[in-house]
Amino acid sequence: PHDPECYRYIHLDIASKQDRFGMASVYSKRVKFNSEEGIETSKRMYFVDFCLGLKARGGDAVDILKALDFIYQIKKQGYPVKLVTTDSHQGELSRQYLQKISNKTVKTDYQSVEKTKDAYFNLKNAILTEALVGYKNPILTKELKNLRETEKRVQKPTGNNYSDDMSDALAGALYSCTVDKYYMKTNESVTDLITQFKSQQSYNRLYGKQSYNF
Numbered sequence: 001p002h003d004p005e006c007y008r009y010i011h012l013d014i015a016s017k018q019d020r021f022g023m024a025s026v027y028s029k030r031v032k033f034n035s036e037e038g039i040e041t042s043k044r045m046y047f048v049d050f051c052l053g054l055k056a057r058g059g060d061a062v063d064i065l066k067a068l069d070f071i072y073q074i075k076k077q078g079y080p081v082k083l084v085t086t087d088s089h090q091g092e093l094s095r096q097y098l099q100k101i102s103n104k105t106v107k108t109d110y111q112s113v114e115k116t117k118d119a120y121f122n123l124k125n126a127i128l129t130e131a132l133v134g135y136k137n138p139i140l141t142k143e144l145k146n147l148r149e150t151e152k153r154v155q156k157p158t159g160n161n162y163s164d165d166m167s168d169a170l171a172g173a174l175y176s177c178t179v180d181k182y183y184m185k186t187n188e189s190v191t192d193l194i195t196q197f198k199s200q201q202s203y204n205r206l207y208g209k210q211s212y213n214f
Contacts, residue, residue, distance in 0.1 A: 001049060003029055007082035008049060009180070010071060011111065011172030013165045014064060014090045021054040021062040022169030026177045027080075046126055046174055048134030053166045068094055072101050085111035085176050087168075111176060113154075113168050119175035120147070120154040123167075126174060143167040 001008075006027040013022030027049065030042045056062050075081045084106055086094050095108035113119040126132040127144075134140075144167050147154055156164040 001079060002047070003027065004078070004080060006080065007177075007180075008080050009082060009173050009177040010084045011113075011169050011176060012067070012071075012084065012086045012091075012094065013168040013172070014086060014094060015054070015062040015165070019062075020163060020165040021064070021067055022052070022165035022167075023054065023067065024051040024166065024169035024173040025049040025081075026170070026173040028177050043131065046132045046177060048132065048170065048173075051134065051137060051140050051166050051170050053139060053163070064090065064094060065097065068097055069101070071098065072106065075102065075106055081106060083176055083180070084108045085172055087112050087114070087172070109176075111172050113171045113175070115153075117149070117154055119171040120149075122175050122178055123171040126178075132174070137166075140166045140170065 006029050008025050008027050010023065010025045015021035025048070026046055028044055028046045031045045032040060032042045035041055054062050054067055071081070071084060084095075084098060085108070086092075088110070091110060095110070098106045098108050111119075123132075143156070143162075143164055146157055146162055147164065147167060148157055156162040
């Protein structure tokens with residue numbers, strides 16, 4: 001992979017029934033550049049190695065074990081996985097399976113992008129500040145454009161034509177990478193931004209603003 005010295009953070013949005021299985025991997029490093037004044041400075045950037053949506057053919061359910069084996073195999077081949085997180089749906093079993101087949105060499109943890117808005121706000125901030133770099137992905141772009149923010153969470157619109165599996169996976173992976181103590185000394189501003197966002201949400205509730213485009 002690019003920058004093999006950098007840790008990778010993977011989040012799995014595990015599929016149920018015929019849904020898509022979201023899987024994303026993110027890493028971070030500081031990048032040097034020259035400012036408009038000609039002064040050399042650096043900025044922490046985040047890079048998307050992959051953001052995938054796995055779907056079984058013929059309307060079958062996704063083979064979850066096969067997807068988990070993929071994570072283990074790339075880890076065996078030297079892919080620098082530091083942490084794999086999952087949501088609550090089938091997440092505990094998936095984490096246990098990864099721990100078992102890897103002989104506990106793959107660190108796992110629980111993370112949900114649905115219980116709070118922190119992960120999605122972090123993703124939005126990274127996009128708007130141009131701190132996130134990834135490959136062109138029309139399906140992911142469509143998901144992100146369709147996201148809606150309600151009082152409780154960020155989610156896809158209702159209806160069968162919408163999905164958020166890949167965007168959930170990306171938000172989860174990026175958040176794990178951002179808040180890891182390994183990077184906290186150079187990234188403390190993220191916590192401040194999330195605090196500001198929560199304050200804005202309190203203002204919105206007070207004045208009746210309940211839903212708007214993400």
